[in-house]
Amino acid sequence: MVIVVGANHPWAGRPSASIYELAEQPFLVRQRGSHTYDWVIGLFARFELSPHIVGEFNDPHALRQAILHGIGISLLPACLVREDAQRGQVHLLTLEEVPDLKRVLKLLWRTDWPPNPVARAFLNLLVEQHPQVNLPVLSPYQDR
Structure with missing residues (x-):
């Protein structure tokens, strides 16, 4: 899992960001009730934080499109956005507190x-x- 920001986001070019910085950004998530939503909320809760959610999506590709259009940022599987990053459409960052952020599927x-x-x-x-x-x-x- 990686932090994904649009190519024009102020963090584009940075190697990493803190969970505390992440909590202050407009954040995009999967829909409530999904395992991904629960995992993201749980990650923030580990640091006694809540993300500033501005959008919920039932499709990871729709969420990806919202990032491309600058609506917010998110945590997504690297494999979903790797080609977008290679094309320069998004920028991928690691989470400073958990650089090797993984989800168990x-x-x-x-x-x-x-x-x-x-x-x-x-x-x-x-x-x-x-x-x-x-x-x-x-x-x-x-x-x-």
Whole structure:
């Protein structure tokens, strides 16, 4: 997870920002009730802070567009905005208090039903790109 600001934001070019500075900025979040919203609010609460929320979005891509248009800043997965940063549309910063900010995501599936070929391809890609993911060996797909 990284702090994401638009290319014209005063923080563009900075390597990092403090959670205390972040709490004073117009902040964009996912919708209430989402795990991401709860995670962000929990992060601020660890420092006895609350973000200054100016927008809630049910779609991370819509949230990204709001950042591109200068409506506010947010915390987003680096993979979602990496290409925007390479094009110079956004700037990514680390959080000074937690420079290696990570979220734990969980992957669930039914063990009594083998994954179809598309799901199997996704799981193989996941393990290939993220070797730290510990998946059990899946039996070959068999039609029932």
